[in-house]
Every structure is written in structure tokens, then in C-alpha cells.
Amino acid sequence: MNLILISLLVLGITGLVAAILLYLIAQKFKVEEDPRIDQVQEVLPGANCGGCGFAGCRALAEACVKADSLDGLLCPVGGAPTMEKVGAILGLAAGAAEPKVAVVRCNGTCEARPKTSEYNGVRTCQIQHNLYVGETGCPFGCLGCGDCVAACQFGALSIDEKTGLPVVDEEKCTSCGKCVKACPRNIIELRKKGPKGRRMVVECVNKDKGAIARKACLNACIGCGKCQKECQFEAITVENNLAYIDPAKCRLCRKCEDACPTGAIHAVNFPPRKPKEEAAPAAPAQNVEPKKEEA
Amino acid sequence: MSTFKIGGVHPHDNKIYSAHQPITECPLTTKAIIPLVQHIGAPAQAVVEKGQKVKVGELIAKAGGFVSANIHAPYSGTITKIDTTIDAWGMKMPAIFMDVEGDEWLETIDRTPDVIRECNLEPKEIVDKIAAAGIVGLGGACFPTQVKLLPPPGKKAEVLVVNGVECEPYLTCDHQLMLEHGEELMIGIQILMKALGVTRTVIGIEKNKPDAIARMKELAAKVNGVEVMPLKLKYPQGGEKQLIDATIHRQVPSGALPIEVGAVVDNVATIYAVYEAVQKNKPLISRVMTVTGKSLRKPGNYMVRFGTPLTEVVELAGGVPEDTGKIIGGGPMMGRAMNNIDMPANKRTSGLLFLPENESRRQEPENCIRCGKCVSACPMGLEPYLLSKQAELEMWDEMEKHDVMDCIDCGCCLFTCPSHRPLLDYIRMGKGKVGGIIRARQMAAKAAAEAAKK
Numbered sequence A: 001m002n003l004i005l006i007s008l009l010v011l012g013i014t015g016l017v018a019a020i021l022l023y024l025i026a027q028k029f030k031v032e033e034d035p036r037i038d039q040v041q042e043v044l045p046g047a048n049c050g051g052c053g054f055a056g057c058r059a060l061a062e063a064c065v066k067a068d069s070l071d072g073l074l075c076p077v078g079g080a081p082t083m084e085k086v087g088a089i090l091g092l093a094a095g096a097a098e099p100k101v102a103v104v105r106c107n108g109t110c111e112a113r114p115k116t117s118e119y120n121g122v123r124t125c126q127i128q129h130n131l132y133v134g135e136t137g138c139p140f141g142c143l144g145c146g147d148c149v150a151a152c153q154f155g156a157l158s159i160d161e162k163t164g165l166p167v168v169d170e171e172k173c174t175s176c177g178k179c180v181k182a183c184p185r186n187i188i189e190l191r192k193k194g195p196k197g198r199r200m201v202v203e204c205v206n207k208d209k210g211a212i213a214r215k216a217c218l219n220a221c222i223g224c225g226k227c228q229k230e231c232q233f234e235a236i237t238v239e240n241n242l243a244y245i246d247p248a249k250c251r252l253c254r255k256c257e258d259a260c261p262t263g264a265i266h267a268v269n270f271p272p273r274k275p276k277e278e279a280a281p282a283a284p285a286q287n288v289e290p291k292k293e294e295a
Numbered sequence B: 001m002s003t004f005k006i007g008g009v010h011p012h013d014n015k016i017y018s019a020h021q022p023i024t025e026c027p028l029t030t031k032a033i034i035p036l037v038q039h040i041g042a043p044a045q046a047v048v049e050k051g052q053k054v055k056v057g058e059l060i061a062k063a064g065g066f067v068s069a070n071i072h073a074p075y076s077g078t079i080t081k082i083d084t085t086i087d088a089w090g091m092k093m094p095a096i097f098m099d100v101e102g103d104e105w106l107e108t109i110d111r112t113p114d115v116i117r118e119c120n121l122e123p124k125e126i127v128d129k130i131a132a133a134g135i136v137g138l139g140g141a142c143f144p145t146q147v148k149l150l151p152p153p154g155k156k157a158e159v160l161v162v163n164g165v166e167c168e169p170y171l172t173c174d175h176q177l178m179l180e181h182g183e184e185l186m187i188g189i190q191i192l193m194k195a196l197g198v199t200r201t202v203i204g205i206e207k208n209k210p211d212a213i214a215r216m217k218e219l220a221a222k223v224n225g226v227e228v229m230p231l232k233l234k235y236p237q238g239g240e241k242q243l244i245d246a247t248i249h250r251q252v253p254s255g256a257l258p259i260e261v262g263a264v265v266d267n268v269a270t271i272y273a274v275y276e277a278v279q280k281n282k283p284l285i286s287r288v289m290t291v292t293g294k295s296l297r298k299p300g301n302y303m304v305r306f307g308t309p310l311t312e313v314v315e316l317a318g319g320v321p322e323d324t325g326k327i328i329g330g331g332p333m334m335g336r337a338m339n340n341i342d343m344p345a346n347k348r349t350s351g352l353l354f355l356p357e358n359e360s361r362r363q364e365p366e367n368c369i370r371c372g373k374c375v376s377a378c379p380m381g382l383e384p385y386l387l388s389k390q391a392e393l394e395m396w397d398e399m400e401k402h403d404v405m406d407c408i409d410c411g412c413c414l415f416t417c418p419s420h421r422p423l424l425d426y427i428r429m430g431k432g433k434v435g436g437i438i439r440a441r442q443m444a445a446k447a448a449a450e451a452a453k454k
Helices: A002-028 A035-043 A057-066 A079-090 A125-131 A147-151 A178-182 A210-216 A226-230 A255-259 A275-288 B123-132 B173-180 B182-196 B210-220 B240-248 B268-280 B310-316 B373-377 B384-392 B396-401 B412-416 B423-453
Strands: A100-104 A157-159 A166-168 A188-192 A199-202 A236-239 A242-245 A265-268 B031-035 B059-062 B077-086 B092-100 B159-163 B200-206 B226-231 B263-267 B286-293 B300-305 B324-329 B351-356
Touching: A035 A057, A035 A079, A057 A079, A100 A166, A125 A147, A125 B423, A147 A157, A147 A178, A178 A188, A188 A199, A199 A242, A226 A236, A226 A255, A255 A265, B031 B077, B123 B182, B123 B268, B159 B182, B159 B240, B159 B268, B173 B182, B173 B210, B173 B268, B173 B286, B182 B200, B182 B210, B182 B263, B182 B268, B200 B210, B200 B240, B210 B226, B226 B240, B240 B263, B263 B268, B268 B286, B286 B310, B300 B310, B310 B351, B373 B384, B373 B412, B384 B396, B384 B412, B384 B423, B396 B423, B412 B423
Parallel strands: B159 B200, B159 B263, B200 B226, B286 B351
Antiparallel strands: A100 A188, A157 A166, A199 A265, A236 A242, B031 B092, B077 B092, B286 B300, B324 B351
């Protein structure tokens, strides 16, 4: 009986002393942390993809709590709704960030870009890119091994077997930017989605002179500058034999698309999907509402 | 008979196709393209203009830095343009284009077949002459030779190691050079010994070339301090560090150059070029290359002037065989499959190998069974299975810790792997990445040091 009592007492007192010690130490070395960081982290998606530019969701949460305004801070995965929730917690207005989407700037399909060799090594773009020009003659174009597909955590990318090019599922794409980093040829770009998802894109990154680019791929941008002349909004620049459409200036008039002799400029998500059939009905529509033109 | 201690593999040497084929001059081309990058280091800077007439041997591009090499006109004619051309892997490279007119040589070049033995130049003059002639290591790496001949302060060369190993299967150009130009090689060796101030030379030759060993031994007997050392067959014995281990039994530390252990290694083809430059005033404008393959009609060793399209060399060898599955620039172990053969011959092209379709496929990789064969085969004592996995998982820091930068790209791991894993592919990618990280770090450290000074 005595034995039980003594053990209970000893253990009890030891426990109590330890508890007091732990409490004191915890007080002494307490890390002051804003409880809102946890709250903000709670509403973030938790994918830790790094698409926001910070090392994971907690880092973004910390940055949001520290910041005076949410401008420039954006979770690309959660998008505007998530940032509104974050704003509500912090009592700040959510920054006006435009939704973006990954765009594959290569339209060198199998027909346009015939194979000149067969790659027999490891099926990754990175290794193939280090070795040589690739299976086709274009040193800038897509290698088609799918490094971007492997990098995407959201299943938004897939290789189209017919064209051999990656296709972006715009519903799933969160514009985290992983694919942009994964592509050894810098073909993928994050561009703003545009009104109703409509946008004009030069789907080519070939900087070779026209004749060489054309020899490698029928759909290549040859840097002829026709789109630049056609554009009334100065949205198109031609540099290093390659046209680029500035999404900020483009008014979607689609004139550049018609002007392009190689079909390197693509109009995405416009109502009639096939460009040639579209041309007629699209023309009157242009007059009704001002469209943006990117070339 | 000696060889290097760690690792190595024994691929079938397949030299019978082109061995003992006399060196044949390749006919002159009509339109030459001379690349400005034919060596390791900075590209050469063109010193000619469009429309200018040049003679054979005239300087057309000068070295673009300390580690770089001069380039001379291999043909006489008119420069048509300075533009870019496509190399054998489809990538762009700067080049000088010229229309060939006749074959007019600079008067200073001695074109007689006489062997000139006397050399009364000072070591400094010899090195200058070699640098002026644009000589690079013709064994494969194309490292400018004059840089090797100027040891950094505090280091002294003790032994000249001559690389007559030719461990790469199929290639026979060095073998044939030793047979046909042994005397010139001996003079070249003496010139280099004088330039370096060394008294000992070891010529390493693998035992599958008994006639070359006999010929070199016969010639070496007349020269003081030169010794011919027959070596066991083992790939990659022609690697600089492996050859030093095999011949003079010294080990070059990780990350160091051979001069660290007092050795300078030069290939026989380089030494022949040195002889021609110093004794005959002939700059490096041609080289011997092996064109070979099982189904090729006339495999052989061809003396090709730089700038000649490889297609013309192939025509000379009987054209591309019908069953060709892969064309490799260089040997089967270190060489790279080529995308096209329109590229001009240059200092780097040591061989062209035509593999038939059934030999050119890679087998489907299977899982690593941790057998450790790659570890025992690696001549640098690395762990290829680990490095390749680390590269796959992008663990660059770990790769650096495991000395990936010591990898010499020899391909022994890939050759020996029973699961056909693409070990070298990944390691090479990792090496590129880690090299970039190291360079960036050095640049940052340099910038920080400069900032601290201010």
C-alpha cells in the first residue's frame, strides 16, 4: 500500500515539476508568430508548387501577412477566389491579378516538321536537347518527350499523339509555371488568359532566318514582319527573325492571323474554331465589339 | 605488361576493317567551309574579309583567348562569306566559307617529302611556333597544345607520355600514322622534349598493334630517353589519366591536370602535327581520319583537309552502305551519333563509323539490380548507378559530393550494365548542370572578392 502511495507521490511531483519547467521554458523561448499566418495557410491550396514565386504555401502566407497590400501576391493555383479569402482574413483588398495560362509556343506538327533522325536515347527533353537538334531539323522546337507533362502536378498537360506536341487543358492549368521551368527550350510561356479565354499567339520560337526556319518547319515564324505591318495597335514586335505579340497591347482583331503566310499565328478560343471558316463571320463581329489583336 | 589499375572494359576492337590501309589523300573539294570552333575554349576570330584571296596555310582566324587556337586556310581561293553553318548535330556554328581555286601554297611551307632532323630553336620559339600553327590535341579533346607546354608556375614537367594507345574500337588512324611516319614522330618527340625540358619519354601502345610497337621500338633505340611501352588491351587506356597510371604509375588527383604529377600527354597525331609545324612550317590544316564500318566498301584511313565536306570523304570510302542504321563521329565508345554528314571535316573529326541497323539499336532499359558492375568498370572510381539516379532526381549537390565532375564520359558503365540502363546519358546531363552550378559559384565568389577589394 505504502509502496503504491510513494510511487504515485514521486511520479506526481516529478510530473508537476517537469510541467512547470516546461511551461517556464516555453514562455522564455516563445516564438512570436502572427496567428493569421496559420489562417491564411489554411485557405491556400497546399500544393506547395512554388508557382507564386515563394517556397511553398506557408512562405506565401507569411508574405501576405507581412505585406501592406496584396498587389503582386497571387496564388496562381487558387486564383482570384483564394486571394479574396486571404484578403478577407487580413482585411486587405485582393490584388487585381489577371488569370494566366500556359501556352505552348510551337506548332511544328508531324506533317509540318518531318523527322530527319530518330532519337534512341532516354526519353527526356533535357537529355535530348543537350545532345543535338532533335528528331526534326528545328533547333528551337518542341522535342516531344514530355518533360512538361511530367512536371505538371495538375494533369493539365498531355502530348497529342497526332501532332506530337503538348496540349494544355485550360480548365486544369493553374499557371504555376512548373512546365515553363521544365522545358529546356523555353517554349512554354505563361500568358494572360484574355477575355473569354481568347488570345492571339505566335506559336513558334524559331529565331533562325526565314529560309532556314521554313526549311525546318512549314509552320515556322519566318520573321517576315507582315503581321507587324498589319497590326494597328503596335502590339507586334519582330526581333531576331521572330514575331512576338504583346498581350497587353493586343486588341484581338485577328488581322495578323490572316496576314501570316505560314500560319504561325494562332487565334485561340474564338467562336468558330477553324480559322478559314471563321474569317467571314468574324469580320463583322470585329466592328461590333473592339477586339484585341496580338500577333 | 602493364595497364591502368581501376576499372576498364574490353570491347571487341573491330580494327580489321581499316587496319593497315595506307593513308590516302582525299581529293580537293570545290567549296570549303571552315568552322571557327575546332577546339576547346574560345572560338577563333576571323581575320579575313569577304572577297579576300587566300593561299593554303594563311592565317584566316586567330585564337580568341589563352585557351583557343589559330585556324589556317586549308585551301587556296576566295572567301565568299563569314556566316554560320550546321554541325553534325544540327546546331549552328560560325564558319568561314570559301570558293576553292587551284592549290596554291604559301612559299614558306616546305612541301617536299624530305625528313628534316635538325632543330636549333629555343624552347620558347618552339612553343610559339606550335601556338602559331594552331595545333590542338588530335586525340579527341582538341585542347590547344601550347597551353599544355606552358606549365603553371611552380609545376615542372618530368615525363612526356606519348599516346599511341588508340583504345577506341574501330579507329586505326593513329596506328597507321605510327607505321608510315614513325621517323617524323621521333623528331616531333625530340622537339617536344626540348620544349618541355624533359629527359624521359614513354610511348604507350596497346599490344594489338605489334607492328607499330616493333617499328617504334626500332626507332626509339636510336634516341636517348625514349622508351616504348606495350600495354595490355583495356578501354579507356587512351584517357589521359589512365595512360599516366598505365605507363609511369602515377595517379593524377581528382580535379587536377596531368602536370600535377609531372606528366604531359600528347597523342601521336598531335606530335606529327608538331613536327610538320616546327620543321616544315606547315600549320595544322589536315588530319588523318578513319572511315570504317562492317558494310562499307572501302574502309580506310584518309588524309583530309579541314573544310572538306564529310560527304566527299564518304564517297571516297564507297558511299553510305545501304544497311546503315547509325553514323557515329569518332569511335563507338566516345563518339556521338550524327544527324547529318554534310558537316566539314575539322580538327575534331577523328573518324566516321557506319553501324548497320541491327547493331545500332539500344536495348530497352530494365531495373537496376545493384550488381555493381558499373562501379567496378568505372576507370575513375565513381559510382555510376548512384550518380545516374541522382541526376534523374535532380540532386545536383549530392552529385557534386560524389565527384561527378571527375567523370570522363568514357561510357564503360553503360557498356557493362546488364540491365542496359542509360547511365551515361543521365550522368552527362548531371555533369552539365553541376558544372554550371560550380561556374556560377566561382563567378559569384570572384565578384564578391572584387567588391570586397573596393
